Amino acid sequence: MAPFHLAVAAMLLTMILGQLPPPTDEVHPLLPTWKCTTSGGCVQQNTSVVLDWEYRNIHTQSGTTSCKSGSKMNPSQCPDAATCAKNCIVDAANVYTSFGVTTSGPAVTLYHYVRTASGLVSASPRIYLLDEPTQKYVMLTLLNQEISVDVDLSTLPCGENGAFYLSEMTPDGSKNPNQFNVDGASLGNGYCDAQCQGYCCSEMDILEANSQANVFTGHPCKGNNCDKGGCGYNPYGSGQRGFYGVGKTVDTSKPFTAVTSFVATGGRLSRIERKYVQGGRTINSPGRIESCGSEGSTGGMVGMGQALGRGMVLAMSIWNDAAQNMAWLDSGNNGPCRTGEGTPDNIRGKAPDTHVVFSNIRWGDIGSTTK
Numbered sequence: 001m002a003p004f005h006l007a008v009a010a011m012l013l014t015m016i017l018g019q020l021p022p023p024t025d026e027v028h029p030l031l032p033t034w035k036c037t038t039s040g041g042c043v044q045q046n047t048s049v050v051l052d053w054e055y056r057n058i059h060t061q062s063g064t065t066s067c068k069s070g071s072k073m074n075p076s077q078c079p080d081a082a083t084c085a086k087n088c089i090v091d092a093a094n095v096y097t098s099f100g101v102t103t104s105g106p107a108v109t110l111y112h113y114v115r116t117a118s119g120l121v122s123a124s125p126r127i128y129l130l131d132e133p134t135q136k137y138v139m140l141t142l143l144n145q146e147i148s149v150d151v152d153l154s155t156l157p158c159g160e161n162g163a164f165y166l167s168e169m170t171p172d173g174s175k176n177p178n179q180f181n182v183d184g185a186s187l188g189n190g191y192c193d194a195q196c197q198g199y200c201c202s203e204m205d206i207l208e209a210n211s212q213a214n215v216f217t218g219h220p221c222k223g224n225n226c227d228k229g230g231c232g233y234n235p236y237g238s239g240q241r242g243f244y245g246v247g248k249t250v251d252t253s254k255p256f257t258a259v260t261s262f263v264a265t266g267g268r269l270s271r272i273e274r275k276y277v278q279g280g281r282t283i284n285s286p287g288r289i290e291s292c293g294s295e296g297s298t299g300g301m302v303g304m305g306q307a308l309g310r311g312m313v314l315a316m317s318i319w320n321d322a323a324q325n326m327a328w329l330d331s332g333n334n335g336p337c338r339t340g341e342g343t344p345d346n347i348r349g350k351a352p353d354t355h356v357v358f359s360n361i362r363w364g365d366i367g368s369t370t371k
Contacts, residue, residue, distance in 0.1 A: 028048035028132070029108070031047055032047060033363075035364050037368055042362055048129075050128050051096060053090075058089070058091075059089065060088055099114070100112065100114050100125045100318070101125050101127060105359075106360050107357055107359035108316065109356070110125050110357075111354070111355040112124055120352055125318065128169075128188060128315050129314040129316075135186040140311060141308065141309060145262060145363060146367070149258055149359070150256070151164070151359075152356070154254065154255075156210035157342070157347055158338070158342040159326045159346065160210045160319075161209070162210065162318050163208045163209075165203060165204060165206050165316075166314060167312060168202045169190050169191065169192055169312075173185035173188070191315075194227060200226050201221055202307035204219065205219065211246055211252040212337055213236050213244065217230040217231065217232030218230055218231050220292055220293065220298050220303035227292065227298040231291060233285070233287045234335075236336065237333055257370060259370055261274075262305070269302065269305025271289060274288065318355065321342070322343070
């Protein structure tokens, strides 16, 4: 799921970025991942991460004047895509740490806030997994497969969301009604999701979580008709109040591994299952997803499985929610957080170092990624 400010920018600016002159070579932080089989084990992949293009500075070619005006392009510089291409240039995002993104070996850390000379700045980054040799997105085909990731979200308080999810973007990041750039993946271009931000596409939220609550949710689409609410499983919301959280069965004060399996029967997705590994112990989720809305209207489980079979792009982000304070994730019937506890101001004041770490990403045959 995408924060609203990114969605607005994506819809308004995608047309422009595709026309702009390319930036100087951007160095994508390396993030090795592994593709696994039951017969051959896990093979390391040459992968990196790329920052979503909305974060990039777009300015005049002759100086440093911004070509943006808020979430829109400045009409004096950019009345249309062709004129904007003549007047403006997009900068490479080479210093990923300034956008709240750091990598170390197989781990990537996303910080919501970044300290600068002028104080604490909200970065709230979103990144995608990129295949370094081709400079295209890695397409994960996960029907009847699994994906595992080590997660540390111990610093994520109520109202914060460390998201690890799949979007049915195109490999080159080019699919968009107003998109012209066929090599957009290297600039983090072409975002879409089931909220139709950018454009409509199927989305699989593998993990949306903080230290207090988590949910995994399928959002299939049939054309432009998407299951925006989705079919999800939240342990707390399902009555398993002691399963997930600080000091609970899955102890979020410590790192854990989340393993998500997309089980198919006769070539059709039949269930989505979750297990956790922590401290050498395997912990099965008390619930799973076996239905997902209407097959006729939004595609249902069949449609979700078809998207997984075609291939989806891995996205990772950290964000909070001024409109709802992430109540749909962690308060009321969904989690133990108090109403209003998850406001961005509260998070900024009490947890300015809030961050999430995703590491050791592996995908492949069911049962092969945690051996």
